[in-house]
Amino acid sequence: GPGHYLGTDQTLGRMQSDHVYPQLGDRTSPKEWAEIGKPVLTEKATKIKEDILSKPSEVAFDPILDAKLRKKYKIHLNMN
Numbered sequence: 148g149p150g151h152y153l154g155t156d157q158t159l160g161r162m163q164s165d166h167v168y169p170q171l172g173d174r175t176s177p178k179e180w181a182e183i184g185k186p187v188l189t190e191k192a193t194k195i196k197e198d199i200l201s202k203p204s205e206v207a208f209d210p211i212l213d214a215k216l217r218k219k220y221k222i223h224l225n226m227n
Contacts, residue, residue, distance in 0.1 A: 170195065 152158050171192055173180065180186070216222065 168174070171188060173186075173188060175183065
């Protein structure tokens with residue numbers, strides 16, 4: 148009700164900046180979840196995974212290190 152600390156802009160701002168809200172987390176109530184068609188979390192995760200893997204990614208480390216690792220280990224991923 149009125150005067151409750153969770154209803155203030157400051158608290159909402161702190162919650163949004165200080166807490167981690169995972170991309171895959173479902174924070175809907177069971178009623179809301181049913182109303183939106185009971186989405187399956189693993190289907191959402193699979194879609195995100197497929198989206199990530201469908202795009203080229205940049206090398207995460209120095210090209211010289213990449214070459215050394217590829218020389219030492221059998222790496223089957225082509226980063227070109």
